[in-house]
Amino acid sequence: MCGYTMVSSGHVEQFVEQNRHLSDFVESFRTISESEKHWKCRRAFIFRNINDYEDPNLDHLLALSMVWSNNVFLGCRYSQDLLDKVKEMAEGIVVEDAPVFKTRDEIVKQQKKR
DSSP: OOEBTTTTSSSSHHHHHHHHHHHHHHHTTTTOOOOOOHHHHHHHHHHHHGGSOOOOOOHHHHHHHHHHIIIIOOOOOHHHHHHHHHHHTTTTTEETTOOOOOOOOHHHHHHOOO
16 A cells, blocks of 8 residues: 655544544545555655645645656656655655656666667
8 A cells, every 4th residue: 555654643544533624634645546545645745745735735735646656656757846846845765665667768778678
């Protein structure tokens, strides 16, 4: 699944239990297409950063969480500055069995070496 640490309050699951109102609020952001694994990791990202993105900036946090999730789970590419930002925001979140993606150029280069 998704391994993570939260400096301020231990693991996300404990944080959720202690902050039920906030947890219910964050649960409303889950998309219908997200698997349990994807959601747990994106939820950890949101909880980790929510204090820095309160209203009216919450949409910005949700967009950044989708960028991070799409990069990790789907291999979507974004500008290096944006990727650096979301990777910094996700520090401490470890995705177990994350897929590995290669670009076409990497595959072609690997084939030429054979």
